[in-house]
Amino acid sequence: MEDNHMEESEQKLETEVAPALIAVHPSQISVSVSVGSELRVFSLQDGSRVKLIDETGGHKDSIRAIRYSRSGQFFVSGGDDKLVKVWDTKSWRCIYSVVSEKRVTSLAISGDGMFVCFADKFGVVYVVDIGDHNYENPAPVNKKAVPILSHYCSIITRLEYSPDGKYIITADRDFKIRVTVFPKEPLNGAHEIQSFCLGHTEFVSCLAFISCQDYAQGLLVSGSGDSTVRLWDYASGCLLDTCDVGAEAGVLHSIQRQEEVLPAITDLCATADGSLVAVAVQSLPGIMLLRCSFSARTLSVVKVVSVKGETFIPTSIGAAPSSPLLWMVMGASSLQSNDSALLARVRAVSGFTTNTSESTEPEVSVLEDTEIPGGEPLLQALQGKLSIGEEAFSTAAEAVKTAMRNLLIKKQYSAERREFRKRGRNDKKNQTPAQS
Template identity: 55%
Template sequence: MEEAQMKEEFKTETNETQMEEKETEDTQLEEKDSYLQTEVAPALIALHPFDQSIAVTVGSELRIFNLVKNCAVSLADESKEMLHRDSIRALRFSDSGKLLVSAGDDKLVKIWGAESWQCLCTVNSEKRVSAVAISKDEQYVCFADKFGVVWIVDLVGLAENQPNPDKNAVAIFGHYCSIITSLEFSPDGRFIVSADRDFKIRVSVFPKYPLKGVHEIQSFCLGHSEFVSCLTFVHNSDFPQGFLVSGSGDSTVCMWDVTSGSLLCTSDVGREANLSEESHPAVTDLYATADGSLVAVAIQRQALEIPLSFDLLLSILQGILLLSCDLSAKRLSMLKVVPVPGETFIPTRLGTKLSGNLLWMVTGASNLPGTKESSFARIRAVSCFKKKSNDSDLEPRVLEDTEVPGGDQLLEKLQGSVSVESTVFSAAADALNAAMSSLLRKKQYSDEKRDFRKKTRNDKKFKQ
């Protein structure tokens, strides 16, 4: 009897343990499903280098406006994977403006001809795509996935108004399972620079035959204490190779010599904009003028409980920072804060053209929780985004909607709606802050939850 009773008690305890484990797994699955359903993607913007068109993405939508003909553009996609099925995370024109590349969470990289607006090629990625870059000679497209691998696609054979050839991507190097946040080619095309969420910037020599792999590391640019969010190069005729500029979650903008990897200058944008020491707004995007004299900086929205004056709070939360760049002195310095009056405008991406007369900004997001709008985008433009002989002569101004090139037609196409409630702007800013922290700041898991995530994650490539 005692042996039977002991067996029964052991069976009961085992069942209770299994039920508890099942409840824990169900709760974790619900959390995982909830995260996937509410994952927010920021709106993106890209400018044709010669002022011919402007592209904006919101979620899976790719919207193009022709600035020359002042009309919306219709995309032609005859590939098996028509358009994008999920959020677009990367968008870029080539230096000549002949190509536009879009890629994102649907594991598709689409290469568009920027004259016919036909999809020239669709490339399948094994993982979600986080960044893209186009080589200076436009012979290659590189893209990075969220497992830290950089892939390359050979563009030989691509041509307008011809059947889409099959193209396969080749892995050329990796960042050891760290999400790559940005890819850039150096102005002379010698290097490809990649940044990740583990604070690293890798400068790799781009070889003559890159399909065989990128094996030579020129340098590492190490100095950030948080994720590196964005990269750009500043250069001019006197400094053709230029210098690398990086933005980070540690609230700094750094200038680097990519050949040696040495840190030349650090600008603490939070401190220089007189934010409190407890505040460390992440730098979310950078854009430099063609002559390398100015760098526009977009920063993450600040928590409202930070004790700031109203005027400073208004300017920091609703605008961009301008840094003056002295290439000969290898120095970045705070120049101006450009506020966006009248609305809570937190830029999610910046863009300009070679002339540099206008700086374009977009704010917005898809999959917005807690609002009537599933997604939205808002476009603004800053005039006089070009440095003159004297810094005091620079008087940038945010244009009214009636002053934006393309006017209502452009705004209707790229925004979808000209009128957006102020609550949507605030909801988007909060959601984007949470999304960036979730994506780029590493999470700490217990051993049990880490094992569970390993068992339930899906790393396989699905074919439709």
Template identity: 75%
Template sequence: MEEESEKNPETDVAPALISVHPTHKFVSVAIGSDLRVFNLQESCVVTLTDVSGGHKDSIRAIRYSANGQLFVSAGDDKLVKIWATDSWRCIYSVVSEKRVSAVGISNDGMFVCFADKFGVVYVVDIEDHDVEDRVPVNKKAVPILSHYCSIITRLEFSLDGRFIITADRDFKIRVTVFPKNPVNGAHEIQSFCLGHTEFVSCLAFVGCQDYPRGLLVSGSGDSTVRLWDHTSGSLLDTYNCGAQAELLHSNGKEEEILHAVTDLCTTPDGSLVAVAIQSLPGVMLLRCNLSTRTLSFAKVISIAGETFIPTSIGAASSAPVLWMVMGASILHISDSVSLARVRAISGFTTSTSESFDHETSVLEDEEIPGGESLLQTLQGKLSVGKEAFSTAAEAVKTAMRNLLIKKQYSVERREFRKRGRNDMKIKK
């Protein structure tokens, strides 16, 4: 019996990511090691300044701070870069011991947290980021909590800033009290949100003025979106997106193929949740009723005329536009190193109006804010055919499955693997 390779090239395929400035001033796309930013207010390309040369490997997480003054990028090069959005200069550079899988910024903008693929969460204290030195300041990260040897897939702060929420590939969501001085560690666990049957892929919060504490929504490889009271860990509602989108089918070997929920995005009033699902050419919209604490189906917005399966979605709190990107890095299917396609949906706002079904629509390229200039900036050169993007979608799906779905081994197989572990070998 041959031992399987520890490093599968398929798992190195990184999905394209998108993040939107809270006031809709910037839209950022990460594809491979390339970070692209467009200024929507001035309709121009943003030039990034980083004397250290930027990222050297695939970016796995990007995030704007709540006030929009900071932007964080991190990934497989074990670097966490913190940017000041007024100048788009890298002001802090943090070296991680392992590859970074998730990032978050505290609501007050004082701390940046990131997680690695060994399940450790680190914090960086952002003291005064208005530094004049053009060379990025090297900051030291401090570990504050850990998931036991499980890849952390997403990291979020609660709406009131009291908790830091971490999700992993072992189906669990941990809610931890975020202390005033987190560099001393975050030791108090508030709750666990347990119920998913596959890896948790994404987290988001829904809330409004009447519900300032908000509720947590999560997406998973089990093809469901779940609604939680995160303070108690109570599961409030479950919605099976795969069944609604008619994506469930049998492959003849397994009972069921589940298409993972890959990303979530919510409206500012918490009434709508946009859901990106593997194999769904578009997005699904769910209504969230905060008073009854329930999720219900609103509609599926299909992208006609092309194969467009979003790998990441995002929206600003001040504009009713849902941004989507489809793409993957490190694909040897064309002369282009990284493939990306950006689309947008208008009317991503409250779902209470009677004319809701007519308010949301997919924008044509010429209708997208920023127009052709934005698309050229964020997509790069689109000289590849539709089949390349179909291949990209399948590659991302395979990579996510290989990375996050835990392999099941027989007793004999487990014993064989144990004998090959480095920590079991006797040094002579």
């Protein structure tokens, strides 16, 4: 009975708490936030909340991934309801709906906007062709996904296309980053592995590419549950540099005294020229800025940008290449107010732009609510309400941290415990005894 209760508690932690996410249109025309099953979009052009059109009723469970296409024409969302939805960003109508066999953990859109890839909790990556849509059809078209590659029984935590579109990069719970050649005919599968980027000692939580005019292929940065950000030559799989962000942020030792765990990196975002990388770290009320040197191929800490006056620990960050603003959100799917509205907190940092001088500190600062583009209407639309209690977000930060570790840290069991779990597996229970 105790073991059954333990299993139920583990599943509840893994499935019920999902972090709030933020995504920014590449031209900063709109900003999107997901929290729980709600998808909220604010148009900075019109100065109002966008009404989403979906005849199937939208998402029914927590959204785990959101993404704009490079051109800004499409927006994609996916999550625990085993659905991937593709939205046209002009009409904000759902044009495609894709059913996944398992819960969706991550997704990406090819640079040409022709394909959407998404990954599930079992470690399989699927591809969907979205380049043939009939915009005169008002109802979303049901698309069938095709599996193209997999990580054996490991949750895939992040998907990214390389800047030149030649590769698709997949990161997982088992510390691996795999670089796969993205084929000309992806519906036939992606079978050629270019490299593996190996070095992290805990789950890989996030990826970002940095590139410049002199280095179009770019480099890869990755964040992990081991509290480090690492720099890679992803084509060869060579580790170039490691930055111990947890220790540099000053949160490592305080966390260890209390819980004996490392603060995980939750998200990464780079400037258009790749000179600066913003890092969101569990238990850090703000962000850390790293400088990337392409010539020396190194990462170094530039500055910790703190949010004053409230407990704001970002669960997701994002920026548009055309804007010097970095957008941040904090929230969780389990965080609810008395009126049952899912809440999120949105902040923005100014000065997140090209930083050519390595000897000067970038001039960045956290904007007040009145200074954020869109002002109160944007905050009302994306947050759920303007005023949010301090205690609620302290609870949210702890809930997201606990859920992330329960989902992604590989659990160690005794031999007796492993045997019990095998006996309790659903596939074993559902097997029909062989007839003699």
